[in-house]
Amino acid sequence: xxxxxxxxxxxxxxxxxxxxxxxxxxxxxxxxxxxxxxxxxxxxxxxxxxxxxxxxxxxxxxxxxxxxxxxxxxxxxxxxxxxxxxxxxxxxxxxxxxxxxxxxxxxxxxxxxxxxxxxxxxxxxxxxxxxxxxxxxxxxxxxxxxxxxxxxxxxxxxxxxxxxxxxxxxxxxxxxxxxxxxxxxxxxxxxxxxxxxxxxxxxxxxxxxxxxxxxxxxxxxxxxxxxxxxxxxxxxxxxxxxxxxxxxxxxxxxxxxxxxxxxxxxxxxxxxxxxxxxxxxxxxxxxxxxxxxxxxxxxxxxxxxxxxxxxxxxxxxxxxxxxxxxxxxxxxxxxxxxxxxxxxxxxxxxxxxxxxxxxxxxxxxxxxxxxxxxxxxxxxxxxxxxxxxxxxxxxxxxxxxxxxxxxxxxx
Amino acid sequence: xxxxxxxxxxxxxxxxxxxxxxxxxxxxxxxxxxxxxxxxxxxxxxxxxxxxxxxxxxxxxxxxxxxxxxxxxxxxxxxxxxxxxxxxxxxxxxxxxxxxxxxxxxxxxxxxxxxxxxxxxxxxxxxxxxxxxxxxxxxxxxxxxxxxxxxxxxxxxxxxxxxxxxxxxxxxxxxxxxxxxxxxxxxxxxxxxxxxxxxxxxxxxxxxxxxxxxxxxxxxxxxxxxxxxxxxxxxxxxxx
Numbered sequence: 001x002x003x004x005x006x007x008x009x010x011x012x013x014x015x016x017x018x019x020x021x022x023x024x025x026x027x028x029x030x031x032x033x034x035x036x037x038x039x040x041x042x043x044x045x046x047x048x049x050x051x052x053x054x055x056x057x058x059x060x061x062x063x064x065x066x067x068x069x070x071x072x073x074x075x076x077x078x079x080x081x082x083x084x085x086x087x088x089x090x091x092x093x094x095x096x097x098x099x100x101x102x103x104x105x106x107x108x109x110x111x112x113x114x115x116x117x118x119x120x121x122x123x124x125x126x127x128x129x130x131x132x133x134x135x136x137x138x139x140x141x142x143x144x145x146x147x148x149x150x151x152x153x154x155x156x157x158x159x160x161x162x163x164x165x166x167x168x169x170x171x172x173x174x175x176x177x178x179x180x181x182x183x184x185x186x187x188x189x190x191x192x193x194x195x196x197x198x199x200x201x202x203x204x205x206x207x208x209x210x211x212x213x214x215x216x217x218x219x220x221x222x223x224x225x226x227x228x229x230x231x232x233x234x235x236x237x238x239x240x241x242x243x244x245x246x247x248x249x250x251x252x253x254x255x256x257x258x259x260x261x262x263x264x265x266x267x268x269x270x271x272x273x274x275x276x277x278x279x280x281x282x283x284x285x286x287x288x289x290x291x292x293x294x295x296x297x298x299x300x301x302x303x304x305x306x307x308x309x310x311x312x313x314x315x316x317x318x319x320x321x322x323x324x325x326x327x328x329x330x331x332x333x334x335x336x337x338x339x340x341x342x343x344x345x346x347x348x349x350x351x352x353x354x355x356x357x358x359x360x361x362x363x364x365x366x367x368x369x370x371x372x373x374x375x376x377x378x379x380x381x382x383x384x385x386x387x388x389x390x391x392x393x394x395x396x397x398x399x400x401x402x403x404x405x406x407x408x409x410x411x
Numbered sequence: 412x413x414x415x416x417x418x419x420x421x422x423x424x425x426x427x428x429x430x431x432x433x434x435x436x437x438x439x440x441x442x443x444x445x446x447x448x449x450x451x452x453x454x455x456x457x458x459x460x461x462x463x464x465x466x467x468x469x470x471x472x473x474x475x476x477x478x479x480x481x482x483x484x485x486x487x488x489x490x491x492x493x494x495x496x497x498x499x500x501x502x503x504x505x506x507x508x509x510x511x512x513x514x515x516x517x518x519x520x521x522x523x524x525x526x527x528x529x530x531x532x533x534x535x536x537x538x539x540x541x542x543x544x545x546x547x548x549x550x551x552x553x554x555x556x557x558x559x560x561x562x563x564x565x566x567x568x569x570x571x572x573x574x575x576x577x578x579x580x581x582x583x584x585x586x587x588x589x590x591x592x593x594x595x596x597x598x599x600x601x602x603x604x605x606x607x608x609x610x611x612x613x614x615x616x617x618x619x620x621x622x623x624x625x626x627x628x629x630x631x632x633x634x635x636x637x638x639x640x641x642x643x644x645x646x647x648x649x650x651x
Contacts, residue, residue, distance in 0.1 A: 009518055316514045319475060320528040320575065321503015323496045404475040407510060407587075408466060 006330070007337035010306055021302050022342040024295025025383075029346025030353065031288035032379040037354050037369030039284040043277045045367040049193035050268035053200060054130045056235055058095075058242055058267035060228040062253060066261035078262055082212060082223040084252040089125075091248045094241045095230040099125035102211050102225045103197050108204065110162035110173040117158060118198040119175055121211025121225075129231045132200065137169040137184030144207045152180040156188035157201040173204075178214065180206065194268050196227060238269045289382050295342065296386030303335050303394035307401075314398055315406030328399040335391030343383040350379065420487060422582050422614050423449035423472060428481035430467050430637075441467040443637035444481070449583075449616065454609040456625045457618045459634035465618045466587060468634065472616060473506050473585045474498050486582055503531050507576025511588035513568040515560040515575075522547060522556040525575045532579070546574040550604060566597030573604055577613070584608065586617040590624070602627065 011018040051057075062078035070076070085100040092098055102121040107114060124142050137153070144151050152173065159167050163182075171182045189200040197203075212223040228249065232241035242265050247257045255262035307314070314327055354369040362368060430442040441464040449455055459465045470476045471483060474490055483490050485505060490498065507528075508514075515524045525543035534542070547553045550570040555563050560571070569589060576584050586605070590598035602624060609615055617624060625631040626645065633641040 006518075312514065313516055316516060317527070317531075318499065319473065319502060319508050319514075321499055321531040321579075323499040323531070325496075326499075326531055402476075404470040407470075407475070407508075407514065 004333070004337045007334040007341075010302075010334065011338060011341075014302070017302060021295065021298035021338070022345070024291070024298045025339060025342025025386075026295075026346040026349060028288065028292025028295040028386075029343045029379050029383055030350035031291045031346075032285070032382055033347065033350025033371070033375055034353050034369055035284040035288040036281065036378055037350075037371055037375045038367060039281045040370040040372065040375065041367040042280065044370060046193065046275060046277065047272060049191065050272055052189055052192050053132070053195065054229070054231070054268070056232050056269060057129055058230050058232060058238065058245075058265065058269070059196060060230075060242075060245065060249065060263055060265045061226060063261050063264045065255055066259040069256050069259050069262065078253050078255065079217075079220075079222070079224045080228060080249065080253065082208065082225050084249060085225060085228050087252060088228065088245060088248045092230070092241075092244055094233065094237060094244050096233050097125050097129050097229075097231040098245070099123045099129055099229045100208060100225040101126050101227045101229060102208055103227075104211070104215055106176045106215070108162065108173055108175050110171070113162055115161060117161075117204055118202065119204050119206060119211065119215075120197075121208035122205045123208050126208075126229050127205075129229045130200075132189065133187040135185040135187045137182070139184060140205060140207050145209045148210045148213050149207060150178060150180045150210060151183045151207065153184040153186060153205040154182060155186050155199075155201040155203045155205075157199075158204050159185050175204070175206070176215070194266070194271060196266075232267075232269070235269045238267055238273070242267065285378065292382050292386055296339070296390040299335060299338055299342075299386075300390035300393060302338075303331065303390065304397070306334075307331065307394045307398045310398075311401055311406045314401040315403040318401065318403035319407060324399040327401070328395045331395035331398045332391045335394065336387050339383060339387035339390065343380070343387070346383075347376070347379060351376075419450045421448045421484075422451050422453075422486060423447065423616075424482075424484040424487070425471075425478075426482050428471060428478040428483055430464070430471060430476070431479045441637055442471070442478070445637075445639060447632070447639065449614065451582075451614055452609075452612050453630060454605070454615045454628045455617070455630045455632060456628040457616065457632045457634060458620055458622070458625045459640070460620070463634045464637040465634045469585055469587050469616065469618045472583070473508055474502050499531075503528050504579055505582040507573075507579065507581040507584045509569065509572045509576050509584065509586035509589045511591040513560070513565070513572050513592070515568055515571060517560055520557050520559055521552060521563065521571045521574075524560070524571055525578050527575060528579050542578055543574070546578040547571070549577065550574045564597065565593050566600050569593060569597075569601050570604060573601070573608070577608065581613075583614045583616060586615070588619055589617060590619070590621065 062080050064075040064077055082100050085098060089098040100123060104119055105116050106119045108117045122140055123145065124140070127139050135156070140151060140153060154162065162173055163171055169182055169184065172179055173182060174180070186200065192199055217224045228245070230241060230245055232238055246263055246265070249263060250257040317327060351371060354371050357368050425445050425447040428442055428445045432439040432441060445468060457465045457468060471478055474485070477490065485501065490501070493501065516527065519527070522540065522543045525546050526539045529539040529542060544553060544556060547556055550573050552567060552570050552574065555567060560568050590601055593601060605615060605617065617628065619625065629645055631643045631645065632639055
């Protein structure tokens with residue numbers, strides 16, 4: 001108790017210095033919470049941003065034969081067919097789902113409106129891979145695919161553009177002059193970090209079988225598709241899943257399995273892996289902890305000064321029977337009080353700041369600091385370390401005071 | 412007075428005590444072989460010119476530093492055998508200090524200053540306060556208990572310091588130039604207080620270079636160049 005009172009007396013006695021020192025502690029602690037939390041927020045934001053159109057998802061499409069793989073100057077364009085994808089679906093041992101998608105721009109009309117939009121042919125499996133929630137209605141079923149039904153699902157913005165806010169399941173739209181029944185609406189997806197064509201909100205989905213039947217490619221009778229989608233069983237198996245599918249598909253279109261121009265692959269998992277998110281955490285922590293350490297140096301300095309100024313007091317205390325460890329404890333507790341006080345304010349500030357940001361309805365994909373026990377523990381742990389070091393040194397010096405020298409009458 | 416008691420056990424027993432300091436430039440040989448017995452209830456002044464070693468002697472008597480050489484027994488206990496904590500305990504229980512500069516803690520009230528030695532003993536808060544108030548009462552300052560040192564006069568501060576020195580009922584009261592910072596009149600008050608403390612049966616050792624104090628105490632030591640030069644006993648009581 002005495003130490004706590006003394007600590008506040010000390011703070012009160014040197015207001016400017018205390019304010020600066022406390023500022024360092026408060027700011028440092030708040031910074032640890034805020035920045036580390038923010039780092040976690042950025043991580044979540046990036047991951048959700050990339051995972052919006054399919055978690056643990058990978059994509060492949062056919063390009064042109066790589067320069068190293070052919071002597072021809074005019075390199076051949078390649079494509080995958082729906083049959084290639086069905087074959088791969090049967091052969092793969094790693095990927096848990098394989099599906100095809102076909103995208104094509106077509107004029108769409110609904111009432112008086114006419115727009116050119118991305119029409120995407122989908123399968124049951126591709127919808128499963130993308131795992132996008134429906135706002136209303138139903139998904140496209142195997143039965144739709146089997147019967148090449150003229151049914152469609154609209155993205156959030158496509159729905160607004162074509163049908164307005166009053167659009168409902170059962171409405172009809174015309175795609176390239178053909179009438180389709182709207183059977184479902186997708187939930188709004190918002191900003192995507194990775195995309196293949198239009199954003200999902202602007203897409204119109206129909207059964208792939210309907211797509212290939214109505215709008216075949218002019219140059220071939222094959223059922224040409226745009227993308228092979230697959231889901232890997234775990235993000236750690238990204239490379240294996242891709243390699244296996246490449247091998248299977250390369251055989252189908254007669255290219256080398258390592259020709260990355262012939263078969264182009266992309267996966268949010270691999271993109272995420274390339275972003276140094278974990279290093280970012282380290283940098284955030286180092287930056288904020290440095291602030292806290294600077295605050296700790298302020299405390300250290302303040303306490304060293306205090307020990308110097310209070311040598312006589314220490315001498316008196318020793319003379320009236322204080323043991324060295326009493327003095328050590330007194331100064332150590334004083335420091336801990338100051339650090340605890342500043343750190344406590346910092347925790348309040350940091351947590352408060354995080355909560356305020358969280359409460360503000362920020363636009364989609366602005367990173368919001370995430371509070372967690374880990375973050376708090378990190379802040380408190382760092383604070384404790386700072387308090388320990390900046391407390392022990394002055395306290396030890398104080399306890400080494402020679403009472404005889406400080407009490408000489410000539411003082 | 413005290414020394415007349417039959418077969419008394421000395422409170423203080425120094426034999427050939429030396430103290431050397433190592434400063435940056437020179438070795439100081441402050442005490443060069445002090446032999447001294449002080450019996451319970453004695454009132455001793457230590458006089459001598461500056462640098463004679465009298466303050467060093469007081470520090471040794473008060474267990475603030477240890478002799479470089481020789482033996483110091485306080486209450487028959489050789490302090491060379493004690494570790495730091497035991498010395499601290501001894502300072503707290505057996506010794507009361509009064510300094511020239513009062514050395515009260517400026518941020519503590521009078522009664523809190525008097526309580527200070529008790530806070531390092533295991534004494535309950537209530538008992539601390541009671542004993543401190545008793546001690547303040549003995550020096551006539553009970554009504555100043557809640558004043559800060561800056562709010563009372565120099566003489567009163569020194570009386571608070573005496574109360575603090577006595578609060579633990581120590582075996583010996585040590586004072587270093589207790590009137591050095593006081594004017595004649597208040598100095599006289601403090602000396603009267605010492606007389607009273609002595610009359611209550613306490614043992615006092617006072618370092619001073621004021622000959623008037625020396626003349627007043629029953630026993631007066633003079634130190635010169637780290638040795639006891641003279642050891643005079645002034646008849647019955649202190650002449651005024």
